[in-house]
Amino acid sequence: MSWLIKFLESSIGKKFVMAATGLFIALFLIEHLIGNLLLLVNDNGKVYETFTEIMASNYNLPVRIIEIFLFLFFIYHSINGARLWWGNRLARGTNYKVNNPSENSSFFSRFMIWSGTIVFIFLVIHLKTFFFPYRFGNPGNSMYEGAVEAFSSPWYSGFYIIALVLLAFHLIHGVQSAFQTLGLNHKKYTPLIKKLGIIFSIVLCAGFALIPIYFLFRSGGGD
Amino acid sequence: MAKKLNLHLKIWRQKNSQDNGRFVDYDLKDVSTDMSFLEMLDVLNEQLIKKGEDPVAFDHDCREGICGSCGMFINGRAHGPQKGVATCQLHMRSFNDGDTITIEPWRANAFPVIKDLIVNRSAFDRIIAAGGFISVNTGGAPDGNAIPIPKDEAEAAFEAAECIGCGACVAACKNSSAMLFVGAKVSHLARLPQGKPEREKRALAMIAQMEKEGFGACTNTEACSAECPKGISMDVIAQLRREYFRAFIKGEEKV
Amino acid sequence: MSDVKLNSKAPEGSIEEKWKDHKFHLKLVNPANKRKYNIIVVGTGLAGASAAASLAELGYNVQAFCFQDSPRRAHSIAAQGGINAAKNYQNDGDSIDRLFYDTLKGGDYRSREANVYRLAELSVNIIDQCVAQGVPFAREYGGLLDNRSFGGAQVSRTFYARGQTGQQLLLGAYSAMMRQVGAGKVQMYPRHEMLDVAVINGKARGIVTRNMINGAIESYIGDAVLLCTGGYGNVFYLSTNAKGSNVTAIWRAYKRGAFFANPCFTQIHPTCIPVTGHYQSKLTLMSESLRNDGRVWVPKNHDDKRSPDQIPEGDRDYFLERKYPSFGNLVPRDVASRNAKEMIDAGKGVGETGVAVYLDFADAINRLGKSVIVERYGNLFDMYKQITAEDPYKLPMRIYPAVHYTMGGLWVDYNLMTTIPGLYALGECNFSDHGANRLGASALMQGLADGYFIIPYTIGDYLASEKFEKIDTNHPVIKQAEKNVEERIRKMLSIKGQKTVDEIHRELGKVMWDNVGMTRNEKGLKEAIEKIKQIREEFWRNVNVVGQNEELNQSLEKAGRVADFLELGELIAEDALHRNESCGGHFREEYQTEEGEAKRDDENFAYAAAWEFKGEKAKPELHKEQFTFEYVKPTQRSYK
Numbered sequence A: 001m002s003w004l005i006k007f008l009e010s011s012i013g014k015k016f017v018m019a020a021t022g023l024f025i026a027l028f029l030i031e032h033l034i035g036n037l038l039l040l041v042n043d044n045g046k047v048y049e050t051f052t053e054i055m056a057s058n059y060n061l062p063v064r065i066i067e068i069f070l071f072l073f074f075i076y077h078s079i080n081g082a083r084l085w086w087g088n089r090l091a092r093g094t095n096y097k098v099n100n101p102s103e104n105s106s107f108f109s110r111f112m113i114w115s116g117t118i119v120f121i122f123l124v125i126h127l128k129t130f131f132f133p134y135r136f137g138n139p140g141n142s143m144y145e146g147a148v149e150a151f152s153s154p155w156y157s158g159f160y161i162i163a164l165v166l167l168a169f170h171l172i173h174g175v176q177s178a179f180q181t182l183g184l185n186h187k188k189y190t191p192l193i194k195k196l197g198i199i200f201s202i203v204l205c206a207g208f209a210l211i212p213i214y215f216l217f218r219s220g221g222g223d
Numbered sequence B: 001m002a003k004k005l006n007l008h009l010k011i012w013r014q015k016n017s018q019d020n021g022r023f024v025d026y027d028l029k030d031v032s033t034d035m036s037f038l039e040m041l042d043v044l045n046e047q048l049i050k051k052g053e054d055p056v057a058f059d060h061d062c063r064e065g066i067c068g069s070c071g072m073f074i075n076g077r078a079h080g081p082q083k084g085v086a087t088c089q090l091h092m093r094s095f096n097d098g099d100t101i102t103i104e105p106w107r108a109n110a111f112p113v114i115k116d117l118i119v120n121r122s123a124f125d126r127i128i129a130a131g132g133f134i135s136v137n138t139g140g141a142p143d144g145n146a147i148p149i150p151k152d153e154a155e156a157a158f159e160a161a162e163c164i165g166c167g168a169c170v171a172a173c174k175n176s177s178a179m180l181f182v183g184a185k186v187s188h189l190a191r192l193p194q195g196k197p198e199r200e201k202r203a204l205a206m207i208a209q210m211e212k213e214g215f216g217a218c219t220n221t222e223a224c225s226a227e228c229p230k231g232i233s234m235d236v237i238a239q240l241r242r243e244y245f246r247a248f249i250k251g252e253e254k255v
Numbered sequence C: 001m002s003d004v005k006l007n008s009k010a011p012e013g014s015i016e017e018k019w020k021d022h023k024f025h026l027k028l029v030n031p032a033n034k035r036k037y038n039i040i041v042v043g044t045g046l047a048g049a050s051a052a053a054s055l056a057e058l059g060y061n062v063q064a065f066c067f068q069d070s071p072r073r074a075h076s077i078a079a080q081g082g083i084n085a086a087k088n089y090q091n092d093g094d095s096i097d098r099l100f101y102d103t104l105k106g107g108d109y110r111s112r113e114a115n116v117y118r119l120a121e122l123s124v125n126i127i128d129q130c131v132a133q134g135v136p137f138a139r140e141y142g143g144l145l146d147n148r149s150f151g152g153a154q155v156s157r158t159f160y161a162r163g164q165t166g167q168q169l170l171l172g173a174y175s176a177m178m179r180q181v182g183a184g185k186v187q188m189y190p191r192h193e194m195l196d197v198a199v200i201n202g203k204a205r206g207i208v209t210r211n212m213i214n215g216a217i218e219s220y221i222g223d224a225v226l227l228c229t230g231g232y233g234n235v236f237y238l239s240t241n242a243k244g245s246n247v248t249a250i251w252r253a254y255k256r257g258a259f260f261a262n263p264c265f266t267q268i269h270p271t272c273i274p275v276t277g278h279y280q281s282k283l284t285l286m287s288e289s290l291r292n293d294g295r296v297w298v299p300k301n302h303d304d305k306r307s308p309d310q311i312p313e314g315d316r317d318y319f320l321e322r323k324y325p326s327f328g329n330l331v332p333r334d335v336a337s338r339n340a341k342e343m344i345d346a347g348k349g350v351g352e353t354g355v356a357v358y359l360d361f362a363d364a365i366n367r368l369g370k371s372v373i374v375e376r377y378g379n380l381f382d383m384y385k386q387i388t389a390e391d392p393y394k395l396p397m398r399i400y401p402a403v404h405y406t407m408g409g410l411w412v413d414y415n416l417m418t419t420i421p422g423l424y425a426l427g428e429c430n431f432s433d434h435g436a437n438r439l440g441a442s443a444l445m446q447g448l449a450d451g452y453f454i455i456p457y458t459i460g461d462y463l464a465s466e467k468f469e470k471i472d473t474n475h476p477v478i479k480q481a482e483k484n485v486e487e488r489i490r491k492m493l494s495i496k497g498q499k500t501v502d503e504i505h506r507e508l509g510k511v512m513w514d515n516v517g518m519t520r521n522e523k524g525l526k527e528a529i530e531k532i533k534q535i536r537e538e539f540w541r542n543v544n545v546v547g548q549n550e551e552l553n554q555s556l557e558k559a560g561r562v563a564d565f566l567e568l569g570e571l572i573a574e575d576a577l578h579r580n581e582s583c584g585g586h587f588r589e590e591y592q593t594e595e596g597e598a599k600r601d602d603e604n605f606a607y608a609a610a611w612e613f614k615g616e617k618a619k620p621e622l623h624k625e626q627f628t629f630e631y632v633k634p635t636q637r638s639y640k
């Protein structure tokens, strides 16, 4: 197996890991968005509860396995991203006094580590609210109620919205970059992939953002 | 008609690799817009020599954008504000009267400064020595027309082969990555039938050397391609990765 | 009769068999013994890189040197147009014989038949070799190699890679050499400038170099030394050569006893972008191919300051078409250059400085449409616009001739050995194949023929025939050479006068250009010799070289090169003065036909003038290698 480690530790391999894990997480997010949009169904969480029960059931073996991978990938992605960033910083040595990178590269591509870090912080908080109490603890309310409660706080919702904007930043560069990383590059299709990647990122994050916005307005306006 | 410019220059001065280095300010008057950027520095140097001071050292040779000797970071851009040209092809027309121009050497750990604006780019040579060739000895080559090569493939190979080894890609990349340079050579050779037999070996050897030299990893920022004086395309980096994957999948390495 | 000191070693026998027979009679070095020999290669251009690679492949140990930071930057990289080869892929009647004939005629019958024939013969192998290395030559849709036509030939035999043929060929040779660097067979020393050769017991056994990063004077020992250091066009200050191109290596060899042949044979290229001001540092070539569609003209009236589009047809003088109705704008380089100079001397020059003529594409654009012109010359038009900020699609280009190539160089025999045993000269720095004028796309061919296909054979013969005593860098001759080099550097640094090296170089350039340039005459040449002596004297009295030796010191590097140019300039003028004829790039005003064309004197000057250094104060001694032409009968060129 030494060759595999050698590959994963090479500069190209490390990046390959970023792309593979990143795309996997992005796929999860599609599923996650669809599931969580059920929160918006105005039935006091019936459909949503059914859905989460199925998903969270200990007998749902495929989902449990995927979940383990998801967590491993998250951790690998984050640590690897940080390592790449640190290694690349060291490769520069002295910085330029005057640097004008906006002339030659996109802001998003240079901001990956920071957008990633904020998404990471978001995740910690997010899991603390939704995942650990409900999966391993005794929350004393249903997931739906938990969501309603959490999002009724403007601070909490505001934080979500900011984090989602940064996630969009992350993906605007991330999706198209992942294709390039995997060597999937084509004169005709690459420009298309770039456009679709941006649309995907914005739609995805806007979709997520809808949830806190919805509950914020509901709690502020309705009751 | 040529105009005259008065300029403020901030130039990195460093006596040798041990020296810490610093920026030094110079005022230069009556610079003709017809001058090339390097000619502007020549004029400054003549004035410095007249004053008994050490002239600014910079690499240059052909002065027509093909040898790859020249290269400096001008106002935050590799090879200056214009796209698709090397420093020696930049003209003072690209600047305005009263401008402040900051001039720095390429910055990368793999390119240590030797003096002022001169850096050591021999890492590039070592990468080529590791595998940037087709292993044919002199003599015994088959007729040049023995293997037809589709025009498009030959052109694509040529476009990758245009790299002049200037190092602007490394200088512009936020990660000081040499992927565009390495990709250009790997892509040039892998596209030609003559280069295919060694493609796996070549990719592995060149990447290994690239990493040993201390260049960063590519994160697809694309500054390299944007600043490359020969406009080497991002395709070569994707192809380099494909070649590398291929080498691992085909199992050149022992399991 | 040829001089006794000049044995060309050109083999007997029929011309087709000479090289084959010669190779057969050359001694061989046993494969196991090759690694016992150490060969020094100075220069990594086409000639040097190809030689270093090929010799290392054979098993020799090679040490290669160049002054740039990487061997890939040698000036060969800048060649644009292409490389000739008698492949006859176009089925248009090309052959080795025809290429041989064209090259010999193009050189105005001042080269050695046997060498030129061999060059034509080997041209074919070069293309094969380069293709195998992965050089991406232009191809046709069918996948086969494409060709274009070049001046001085009626067939299409030039192989090319867009406008970057030299780059692609050099990168091929460079990669072959770097492969040997990786294999440990070639030791590469970039940023090392050779400053002397060590001749021990009559044989070249090593070189002295300056490490350009820290100034260390270092010596390297070898069993043979190959100089592949390119041309000396920069003696004119402004030329199309790279800034670092120099004569130093071969000049040091000359001073150690290698004869310098035909120094006055310099080539001036008619289509370059003109000078804009005194700060001008080099000249940029515009490919010869432009004259296929461009029309050269000047205003009929002196000092006509109107913009070119305001000058009506009637006030224009298309002087090449007027004087050479059959060749028109496509006369050879020397003729086109001289005529442009004549117009400018007559006060009809154009542009801000008045030192240019027009090359006008308006007719071609009207006739063929702009898109055809874009396709043919797009990159050249862009380059012109980049430099001049003028749009050549709208206004005619301004062009002027510039020094481009030097046919002269160290005298070598058929084996490429100079008059010092064990010292070889390859590529542009030897005098061998181009006579008094080089045809386009032939220099690349020569450099690669020398390096890939000639030296690997001929050097073995020398090594196998000689005994080599063991020496090291403590040998008194080496120590003395190092001391001389250090002494000279110290002297240059100690003057601390008023003038910069560039100022003096410009002065030399002006004398060379005015008096030893496109046209020459006795009075001007004598004057030049005096002036050069004065400039040289001033250099050693009044130059200001700042800094020290023990650092990267570009002023010092330049100073050393200019000091050598200051000596070479005089030899060029002497050579031009002694050659009482006009031939190729050498035009003596006294020797012209009634129509003003070059008048050769085969009776008295069908020889290579090889100059022997006789001491700093003494005049160099002239030796002659007489040329006899068995296969081609010299004729007078006419392009009327």
Ligand SMILES: Cc1cc2nc3c(=O)[nH]c(=O)nc-3n(C[C@H](O)[C@H](O)[C@H](O)COP(=O)(O)OP(=O)(O)OC[C@H]3O[C@@H](n4cnc5c(N)ncnc54)[C@H](O)[C@@H]3O)c2cc1C
Pocket (backbone or CB within 6 Å): C042, C043, C044, C045, C046, C047, C048, C065, C066, C067, C068, C071, C073, C074, C075, C076, C077, C078, C079, C080, C081, C082, C083, C165, C166, C192, C193, C194, C195, C228, C229, C230, C231, C240, C241, C242, C245, C246, C248, C249, C285, C404, C405, C426, C427, C428, C429, C440, C441, C442, C443, C444, C445, C447
């Ligand atoms: C603008 C231009 C365009 C041209 N276009 C064409 C063309 O289309 N077709 C064609 O056939 N020819 C062309 N030529 C001519 C051709 O390029 C050259 O004649 C040829 O490349 C010379 O090759 P070389 O190997 O002899 O020397 P170069 O390539 O000049 O190499 C010289 C080498 O010697 C080294 N060197 C020199 N002095 C020293 C020293 N003192 N110490 C250590 N190293 C030293 C240098 O570092 C360098 O490596 C062109 C020339 C120019 C200037």
Ligand code: HEM
Pocket (backbone or CB within 6 Å): A015, A016, A018, A019, A020, A021, A022, A023, A025, A026, A029, A077, A078, A079, A081, A082, A084, A085, A112, A113, A115, A116, A117, A119, A120, A167, A170, A171, A173, A174, A175, A177, A178, A179, A181, A182, B218, B219, B220
């Ligand atoms: C929602 C979760 C995330 C998704 C969907 C995601 C997705 C991606 C994708 C697709 C890429 C591009 C990979 C490539 O270019 O090959 C990427 C890169 C990156 N990610 Fe994430 N990521 C996420 C979370 C994080 C987190 C938590 C971090 C923590 C630090 C992070 C740090 C990075 C970094 C630094 C990069 C750039 C890697 C590089 O090219 O050097 N990401 N991400």
Ligand code: HEM
Pocket (backbone or CB within 6 Å): A029, A032, A036, A052, A055, A056, A067, A119, A123, A126, A127, A130, A131, A134, A135, A143, A147, A160, A167, A208, A209, A211, A212
């Ligand atoms: C506003 C939008 C979001 C809502 C309402 C939401 C809601 C939830 C809920 C309720 C859970 C618990 C599920 C369970 O335990 O079975 C959960 C888990 C999780 N969420 Fe979110 N989430 C949102 C956005 C995000 C985003 C943007 C990310 C990624 C960056 C993310 C990543 C995760 C992960 C990794 C888990 C744990 C894995 C799992 O159980 O599926 N969530 N989320």
Ligand code: SF4
Pocket (backbone or CB within 6 Å): B162, B163, B164, B165, B166, B167, B168, B169, B170, B180, B181, B184, B224, B227, B228, B229, B230, B231, B232
């Ligand atoms: S890829 Fe472009 S920028 Fe990089 S070395 Fe080559 S020519 Fe220079």
Ligand code: F3S
Pocket (backbone or CB within 6 Å): B172, B173, B174, B175, B176, B177, B178, B179, B180, B217, B218, B219, B220, B221, B222, B223, B224, B225, B237
């Ligand atoms: S800028 Fe750097 S990150 Fe990659 S795409 Fe170019 S090497």
Ligand code: FES
Pocket (backbone or CB within 6 Å): B059, B060, B061, B062, B063, B064, B065, B066, B067, B068, B069, B070, B071, B086, B087, B088, B089
């Ligand atoms: S000096 Fe040769 S590329 Fe700029």
